[in-house]
Amino acid sequence: MAIHYLIKYYLKKDRGPANIRHKDILKGKKAAFFDLDGTVWDSDLLWIEALEKVARENGFGEIDVRSTYLPGTELIKTWKVLQAYNEFKLPAKKDHRVLATETETKILNHINNSEHVDLIEGFLSFAIFLKEDKGLKLALVTNSGKEIAEALVQKTMVAYLFDLILTGSDVAKKKPSPRIFLKAAGKLRASPKNVLVFEDSLSGSKAAEKAGMDQIIIWRTDIPQVEYHGNIYGFYPDFEDLDKIISTTHRERALEGVTLLHKIQGNTEPAENEQPSQEM
Template identity: 35%
Template sequence: MVVSQKKWALVYKQEYNWAAIFDMDGTLIDNTPYHFKSWQVLFKKHNLGELSKQTYYSEISGVPIMTTLKRLFGADQDEASLKELLNEKEEFYRKEYAPYVVAINGLESFLSEMKSDGVKMAMATSATFEDIDFILNKIPIRGDFDEIVNTSMVNRPKPNPDIFLKAAEKLNMPPERCVVFEDSLAGIKAANDAGMKVVAITTAHNANNLHPVDLVINDYTELTPHKLAQLFKKDEDERESA
């Protein structure tokens, strides 16, 4: 039987009736070592002691910079002082990372394929808009995203689910039809609490430490839109058989 092009298009769109939401740092680019180094420099300069990788990954990674600065320097610090500390940390990070900015292997092709297949996509990141522009001005993927959301647009930062729920709202997609790409423990918790599927990438943690998630990848060459669609099809099959 020959299926018309119009009918096939309708079937194809129905299969991909879900959305993808991407964190940025450590998820689209492998910049975690540079953020870690910039925090180490800030700790040393302001006599905060040594910053270990364990502390960075468990308490700082994935959390908005201003939230961490308030915790470290006191919530009673005036906004201007905190902003100065933020700029100090970020200027060092950008200077160190600028020569090495590159997308994680396979990302650009994967995003292009997702967009071509009609998958709605958003970026939801704890990064500042300055940092978002710093990355997207170097990697030509801005046009792949239908929406860009950052912490300034929600009341509660990661590990709360607000930022992912806001992204889903902007994409006009229910949370249970969204899959989140994350590298941080805070982000994974936020995605799970939002009721979304989770794909973890191993830029910051070993696969064994990334849970609970639906899928773990090392880079985007391991993924296709069809493979992601299977995460949602599994739920549909289970509902039908119940």
């Protein structure tokens, strides 16, 4: 009985309040979808700085961006929230859409003018693992505009990894609508249940949930795990060693739990022949 409960704990040791599914996560998977901002590219601070610069250039002064900034939110909605929170008036002949375009231009200029742009730790090797070792089709699926996505993958020389790049420019409704994920799945001829999504934002996670796709969250913010929903395998700060983590089967995780118990009890015998309980 003690072994049963320790195994049960070990299988769920990285469980947050979201519905984490411990299973052979790659079993049956045909495609992997990656968000861009905050998932493949650690860009949240750059977006905040771009919003602040656009605000100053339009005469809004030093507005408070950080109190309301939520990664993954459409830029037009972000500017509407910023206006309501900071109580500034829009310049003549300008609306939230124009401000969003000006913000995207700041990000695009940053990419083009930077000598080097760093991706999230471990992404390159992990993407190669999924594509070459596991034979999955890869897609970059982002709310950001087409110009930003294409500039980023060209600058970082990872364009060849993606079988598809789908951006907010390609759909009428962005995340949290599931449309962009479903459109990507259709283009790659993959059933939603055979797609694994890598996201960081609440809007992206919600879109994946609505699309019926399993998720892994690249968790680099202070957003509580309880606010994420869907079939989530786990929360990880980056892609380092993620190939090994998701390649571990349910049975292997259980055996690791048994081995851990043996160590705690002072028994160094291997747990290879131990049969974990099936009631998880």
